[in-house]
Amino acid sequence: MKTRIGILGLGGVGGYFGGLLAKAYYKSDDVEIIFIARGEIQKTIAENGLKIITDDSEIIVYPKLVSNNPDEIGILDYLICATKTYDIEESLLSLKKCITAATTILPLYNGVDAPERILQLYPDNEVLQGCVYIISMIHSPGTIRKIGFYEKLFFGSETAPISKLNELQSIFQKAKIESYLVENIEETVWEKFIFISALATVTSYLNQNIGEVLNNPDSKAIYIALLTEIELVAKAKGLKLPEDIVNQTIIKLEKSPKEATSSMHRDYLAGNKIEANSLTRFVVKEAAKYGVKTPLYQKISNVLLS
Numbered sequence: 001m002k003t004r005i006g007i008l009g010l011g012g013v014g015g016y017f018g019g020l021l022a023k024a025y026y027k028s029d030d031v032e033i034i035f036i037a038r039g040e041i042q043k044t045i046a047e048n049g050l051k052i053i054t055d056d057s058e059i060i061v062y063p064k065l066v067s068n069n070p071d072e073i074g075i076l077d078y079l080i081c082a083t084k085t086y087d088i089e090e091s092l093l094s095l096k097k098c099i100t101a102a103t104t105i106l107p108l109y110n111g112v113d114a115p116e117r118i119l120q121l122y123p124d125n126e127v128l129q130g131c132v133y134i135i136s137m138i139h140s141p142g143t144i145r146k147i148g149f150y151e152k153l154f155f156g157s158e159t160a161p162i163s164k165l166n167e168l169q170s171i172f173q174k175a176k177i178e179s180y181l182v183e184n185i186e187e188t189v190w191e192k193f194i195f196i197s198a199l200a201t202v203t204s205y206l207n208q209n210i211g212e213v214l215n216n217p218d219s220k221a222i223y224i225a226l227l228t229e230i231e232l233v234a235k236a237k238g239l240k241l242p243e244d245i246v247n248q249t250i251i252k253l254e255k256s257p258k259e260a261t262s263s264m265h266r267d268y269l270a271g272n273k274i275e276a277n278s279l280t281r282f283v284v285k286e287a288a289k290y291g292v293k294t295p296l297y298q299k300i301s302n303v304l305l306s
Contacts (some may be wrong), residue, residue: 002030002032003030003031003032003078003171004034004074004075004076004077004078004080004081004082005031005032005033005034005038005076005077005171006036006073006076006079006080007021007035007079007082008035008036008079008080008082008083008091008092009036009091010035010045010092010144011083011137011138011243012049012133012134012135012138012263013048013082013136014080014081014082014108015052015109015136015138015144016134016136016144016151017080017082017108017132017177018050018054018063019052019061020037020176021175022050022061022062022063023059023061023252024174025064025175026061026062027228029292031171032064032065033063034063034064034065034066034067034076035063035067036064036067036068036073036095036197037066037067038068040141040142041064041141042067042068045062045063045066046066048060049061050062050063050144051142052143052146053143053146053148054262055148058220068094069266070095070097071097073095075098075099075100075103076095076099076103077103077104078103078106078168079095079098079103079106080108081105081108081109081114081118082107082108082243084109084267084275085111085113085277085278085279086273086278088109088114088117089117089121092118092121092122093121101124101125103125103191104125104126104128104160104164104168105118105122105126105127105128106128106130106134106155106168107127107130110263110275111193111197111278112189112190112282113278114278115127115129116257123184126157126160126161126164127157128156128157128160128185128294129155129185129189129192130153130154130156130185130189131153131155131188131189131192132151132154132156132192133151133192134150134151134152134195135147135148135150135260137263137266147257147260148256148257148260150255150256152178152180153178153179154185154188154192155180155185156182156183156188157183157185165181166181168295169181184240186239187239187240190237190241191235191241191242191245191249194227194231194241194249195249195252195253196262196279196284197212197226197230197279197283198223198227198230198274199223199262199282200262200263200265200275200279201226201276201279201280201297202219202222202300203262204264204265204274204276204304205222205263205303206222206225207265207268209260209261210256210257210260211258211259213253213257214253214254215230223250224295225296226296226300227245227246227265229283229287229292229293229294229296229297230297231245232287232292232294233286233287233290233292233294235291236284236287236291236292237290238270263275264276274304276304276305277305280300280304280305281301281305283301285296
């Protein structure tokens with residue numbers, strides 16, 4: 001029996017990592033990669049494959065199947081989810097026929113609220129925790145553009161059988177994905193969330209890219225204030241994060257391409273719906289649970305979601 005892996009969401013994250021999986025297992029007798037897509041993206045990939053452009057290479061990959069029809073997709077052993085956070089419920093409920101109690105779900109969303117939301121839909125399933133560090137985006141339907149060299153995928157679980165986690169790690173590694181199976185996954189996911197939440201919030205609020213935020217003293221002060229507020233929330237939750245997490249996060253941003261920006265800011269610029277509920281307002285709601293004050297997050301949340 002082949003291990004069947006569905007990739008839900010073929011944006012910058014799902015398209016890039018799903019593409020590496022499709023390339024590695026195109027002719028495999030053991031692993032089958034299915035892209036779950038619709039509309040123009042589905043049509044383009046079915047006809048021409050998925051193109052991945054990096055700074056120094058260009059490849060075209062083909063999944064075993066690209067479809068949004070659950071009857072065609074069939075039962076999945078693993079489902080890797082990388083849609084926008086506002087699509088979680090609708091997209092996962094549309095795949096009810098493909099998900100059994102044995103299906104392991106790996107969310108790779110921008111926020112940290114996904115596992116809890118998915119478990120409300122599928123309480124009998126193993127829902128892992130995961131996050132990625134990468135700058136990639138849809139260049140055009142069926143084409144993913146990745147900027148810079150940085151790409152890391154972290155995942156783990158406190159409840160899933162180690163055999164399942166090791167199997168998935170082996171699948172990733174054979175596809176030359178730089179993946180890490182980590183024990184303290186909640187802390188790892190929150191470290192990423194601190195990075196992406198503050199960045200998405202400040203770039204969208206100020207309408208500035210990474211270089212503009214770092215080079216403008218007023219903008220950088222707002223960014224640091226956001227980091228300080230979200231650090232207080234993480235500490236109130238009892239998460240064991242590095243003492244200098246704010247400084248570490250600033251250094252990470254300084255190593256990022258200056259012309260790049262957050263995916264939420266890109267959506268904002270394109271006039272698309274933005275993920276401010278999961279990336280900005282979530283911090284305010286989580287802070288309220290612990291009696292933590294986050295006035296700047298509150299102010300910007302009101303602006304972004306007005």
